[in-house]
Amino acid sequence: MLDFSAVGDALTLLSSSYIAWIYLIPGLLIGLFFGAMPGISITMAMAIFLPLTLYMDFLPAIIFLTSIYTGAGFGGSVPAVLMNIPGTSSAVATTFDGYPMARQGRHNQALGVALAASVIGTLSSYILLLFLIAPVSAVVLKMGPLEMFAIAVWGMLLLGSLAGNSVWRGLLAGVFGVLLGTIGMNTAGYVRGTMGVPWLLDGIPTIPAMMGLLAASQLLNLINTHYLIEDEADRKISFARILDGVKLAFTYPTIIFRGATIGVIVGAIPGVGSSISNLISYSETKRNAPDGDTFGQGNPKGVIAAEAANSSSEGGAMATMLALGIPGGGATAILLAAFAMHNIVGGPSFIANNKDVVYAIIFSNFAQAILLLFVGLGFVYLASAVVRVPLRFLIPSVLVVSTFGSYAIEGALSGPITLVVFAVIGWAMVRYQYPVAAVVVGLLLGSLLEQNLIRTWQISRGDLGYLVERPGAVLIFALMFLSIGLTAFSRWRRRRLLSALTTEEIGS
Amino acid sequence: MKDRKTRRAVDWGHLALLLLICGVVTAYLLDARATSLKVNNLLLVEPAAILALILAAAVLPQCFRRKPEEAGGEAEAAAQESWRQLGKVAALAAAFGAFALSLETVGFDVATFVFTAFGIYICGERKLWLIALFSAVFTVGIVYGYQLLVPYPFPLRVL
Numbered sequence: 001m002l003d004f005s006a007v008g009d010a011l012t013l014l015s016s017s018y019i020a021w022i023y024l025i026p027g028l029l030i031g032l033f034f035g036a037m038p039g040i041s042i043t044m045a046m047a048i049f050l051p052l053t054l055y056m057d058f059l060p061a062i063i064f065l066t067s068i069y070t071g072a073g074f075g076g077s078v079p080a081v082l083m084n085i086p087g088t089s090s091a092v093a094t095t096f097d098g099y100p101m102a103r104q105g106r107h108n109q110a111l112g113v114a115l116a117a118s119v120i121g122t123l124s125s126y127i128l129l130l131f132l133i134a135p136v137s138a139v140v141l142k143m144g145p146l147e148m149f150a151i152a153v154w155g156m157l158l159l160g161s162l163a164g165n166s167v168w169r170g171l172l173a174g175v176f177g178v179l180l181g182t183i184g185m186n187t188a189g190y191v192r193g194t195m196g197v198p199w200l201l202d203g204i205p206t207i208p209a210m211m212g213l214l215a216a217s218q219l220l221n222l223i224n225t226h227y228l229i230e231d232e233a234d235r236k237i238s239f240a241r242i243l244d245g246v247k248l249a250f251t252y253p254t255i256i257f258r259g260a261t262i263g264v265i266v267g268a269i270p271g272v273g274s275s276i277s278n279l280i281s282y283s284e285t286k287r288n289a290p291d292g293d294t295f296g297q298g299n300p301k302g303v304i305a306a307e308a309a310n311s312s313s314e315g316g317a318m319a320t321m322l323a324l325g326i327p328g329g330g331a332t333a334i335l336l337a338a339f340a341m342h343n344i345v346g347g348p349s350f351i352a353n354n355k356d357v358v359y360a361i362i363f364s365n366f367a368q369a370i371l372l373l374f375v376g377l378g379f380v381y382l383a384s385a386v387v388r389v390p391l392r393f394l395i396p397s398v399l400v401v402s403t404f405g406s407y408a409i410e411g412a413l414s415g416p417i418t419l420v421v422f423a424v425i426g427w428a429m430v431r432y433q434y435p436v437a438a439v440v441v442g443l444l445l446g447s448l449l450e451q452n453l454i455r456t457w458q459i460s461r462g463d464l465g466y467l468v469e470r471p472g473a474v475l476i477f478a479l480m481f482l483s484i485g486l487t488a489f490s491r492w493r494r495r496r497l498l499s500a501l502t503t504e505e506i507g508s
Numbered sequence: 509m510k511d512r513k514t515r516r517a518v519d520w521g522h523l524a525l526l527l528l529i530c531g532v533v534t535a536y537l538l539d540a541r542a543t544s545l546k547v548n549n550l551l552l553v554e555p556a557a558i559l560a561l562i563l564a565a566a567v568l569p570q571c572f573r574r575k576p577e578e579a580g581g582e583a584e585a586a587a588q589e590s591w592r593q594l595g596k597v598a599a600l601a602a603a604f605g606a607f608a609l610s611l612e613t614v615g616f617d618v619a620t621f622v623f624t625a626f627g628i629y630i631c632g633e634r635k636l637w638l639i640a641l642f643s644a645v646f647t648v649g650i651v652y653g654y655q656l657l658v659p660y661p662f663p664l665r666v667l
Contacts, residue, residue, distance in 0.1 A: 055658065166570065172563040176529055179536060179556050188548035192540040216604070223600055223631060224593045396627025397646055399604055400620055404654045404662075407611065411660030416608035424601055432522045450552040457551055 003355050010359030013059065020060045020364065027067025028372055032379045034068070035075020042072035043330030043437070044215040048398065050207055050334055050341075051405035058342040059357060063364045065338055066318075069331050070368045073311045074118040074376055078383045081110045081303070090310035093282035096501060097295060097302030104298050108238045111380045112245020113300045115373065117256055117307035120249070122369040124260040125267070125315025130362050133322060133351065145455035146466070148347075150476040151324055152445050152452070156438075169434045177439035180204055181446015187454055199414040207337055208406035208418040209443055213436045214330055216402055216419060217426025219395045239381060245300070246373075252304050255285050259308030266309075267316025281309030283497050296501065315365075322351055322358055326445075330437045333444055516574060523571040526564055533560045600630050615665030621647040 014020055034045030046068050053061035076091035081098035094114060101110035156174045183193040184203035194200040249256070259281040266277035285305035286295040295302045317332045325347025327333035339346045344354075351358055406415030426436045460466030467474060537557035543549060607623035614622075624643040633639055651667055 166567070168563055168566045169570075172529065172560060172567055175556055175560045175563060176533065179533060179553065179560060182553055182556075183536070186549070188546075190540075190543050190546075190549040192543050192549070192553065193536045220597050220601060223596050390633075392628055392631035392633045393642060395600075395631050396624045399627065400607075400624055400646070400650060403604075403608060403611070404616075404650060407662070408654065408658040408660060411658075413608070413612060416611060420601075420605045420608045423604065427597065427601070428521070428525045428528075432519075432525055434525075453552050454548055457547065462547070 003359075006355035007359050009356035010363055013356055013360045014363060019057065020063050020360075021367075023056070023060050023064035024067050024364070024368060024371060025375060027064045028071035028368065028375045029379070031068035031071020031073070032075040032078075032376065033071075035072030036078040036379075036383060042069060042076070043334060044218060045072050046331055046334040047207075047211045047215045048402055048405060050211070050338060051408045053338050054341050054409060058339075058344060059360060061338055061342065062335065062361055063368075065335055066314075066361065066365055067368050069314055069335075070122055070311075070365065070372055071375070073122070073314055074115060074307070074372060075379075076310075077114040077118065077303075077307055078111065078380060081107055081114060082383065090278050090313065091306070092498075093278040093306035093501075094303055094310075096282065096306070097297070097299050098306075100296065100298035101300065101303070106241075106298065108241030109245035109248065109300065110303055111383075112242040112247075113249045113303045114245075114307045115242070115376045115380065116246040116249030117259070117304040118311040119369050119373045119376070120256050121260045121263060121308035121311035122314060122372070123366060124257070125264045125312035126318075126362050126365045126369070128260075128264050129315045129319050130359070132319065133358055133362070144470065144473075145452040145459070146470050146473040147476055148325075149449060149452040149456060150473050150480065151326055152449050154326075154476065154480040156442060156445060156449075166433065169432075170438055173429065173434045173436070173438040174442045177442020178446040178449060179442075180209075180439070181206075181443040182450050186447070187451050199412070203447065204443065205406075205409065205414055205418045206443060207341070207409055208415040209422045210334065210337060210440050211402050211406055212419040212422025212424075213426035213429075213440055216399060216423030217430055217436065219398055220423060220427040221430055222391055223395060225391055239377070242377060242380060246377075248300055249304055252301060255301055255304050256308040258284060258288075259305045260312040263309040263312030264316040264319075267313025268320050277313045278306040278310040279497050279501075280493075281305045283501070318361075318365075321346060322361075323348065325350070325448075327441055330440060333437070333440050336444060516572060519571045519573065526567060526571060530561060530564050533557050533564075596630055600627060603627060603630065612663050616662040617647055617651050617667040618665045620650060 030049060031042070031045060034048075035042060046065055049068060050065070053064055056064065073090070077094045077098065080091040080094040081102050098110045098114060101107060156178065181203065184201050185191045191201060199205070262281045262284065263277045266280060282295075282302055282305045285301055286292045289295065289299075289301055291299065291301075314331075317329060318335075321327055321332040321335060325336065325345065327336045336346050339350070344350060402419060403416050406419040407413070409415050426439075429436050429439065456466070534557075537554065540550060540553045540557075603623055603626050607619050610619045621643050624646055625639050628639050628642065648667065651662065651664065655662060
């Protein structure tokens, strides 16, 4: 289960240089700051800072981005508790009991509880990942181009069908992304869709496109909002009471363990992730709790259940990304893009050849989780000021930072132009409820899909009987249909849970 | 197509987006077919493009929805508000486009200062001295910050 020589190498890798560690606290702070800004997602924070990692070594770059990921996971709960606004989609269930606690003057305790549950959730998910990553990689190493193609299609279908209100719009967004991802010269040497633009020969610049779709488009959407938070009354933070909340969370290990397990399992499914796991964990805890009736009225157990699940989803999503090279959502798509920027291809061969790096990433996440406890304590103390940044200053500033970042990738205008084009496309797609994350994943997987399909075609010489020779692929296709059915069920369940919980909240 | 309580409303914006997607997909498919009809060229692109067009056809009816009739004044006010909001988004998007295109010609420093100031104004700030001060400080900070981090030269005019 655990490759001890690789573990030793990972520890040597991490202890041999301080460089990998210096980005940890800045990453956590960036994540906390962006996660706490409603409307600015984890993905957006990571997208904005992705170009910076081009000038770092591979390991520090990944540690920096995963620190943002970890920080933002908790950051989203700050406005959820203080203002009833989930900073990220995964903090929805945190609002159910966090905000009532704040209304009762227990916001310090609620923030402490949320922080401790997030820290333990993240830690436990990476402990699971540590033991499971080696056996998972051994299985996925046996996969050929057909199996990889099947899995890529699976991820696309799940993401397309889950993210958004309309399945058709989700699938259209995904397929549109795949087509955009194949623009340029393909592996067989054919040049398509470049419109005579030389820099499109290598395809659409993925990172500026991603920044445009995920970050800049959202900022255009926020233009008509003057302040994220209008009401500033009584938002003072007490350090001692936050610590009381931290202690309180440790008295409910069962709720944390249940939330973490749900988070890891649901987080590992591409396209599902933390936005659903927090709701499932909340409802399961409510169902099992003797004081279930008080959920929605300021019961700290509700906050613990939601936060333990959404933070542990990170480990699950990382398992899928590292083992299969398939991003489960926007954040892991950006991590995969960071891999590509350092000429490293994620997926089975990466784990087999770089177990030490994988373990180093996992160990650094242990450190991130522990550091989050201390950095987070300081952060929530200052949070009331952070969440009041006027949007009229924030929007143009972040657009400028994104533009500088996109220019920095190649030192050419192709980055900023792509950024603007995809910002407008993204804005329109968000406006009409198309999941932009599906376009992003399509854009990233487009060339991978085509490459594996062409290879399969060349190996099989176009004979469909080849499928029979690859039972693994048949199994994946079967699992794909089963999983789509199950996720459609979980989507229906999420809708039902949300409506039931919301109705109860209104009623109470 | 009107009755007393509902009216057939066309979501023109959604329709335009859908037509744009279809236009891009069709143009790409035709370009790919013009490049070569070999399997290695069209193996993924052709079926994916056809699938995209089928999916777009499935989404098309969602652009035409029955909506309840609103009281005249309310509907007019809502429409005016919506147009004003859209105008702000369009102005910021246009300014953003102009900013991106002018970076190398007018210099990153000048373009950043002008776009930041204009952007803050569009977003609602009306104190000109504050706009000028923030834009100047922000421009200096971001230009020097990125120059430290990035090895590529940023064409500058003033700084």
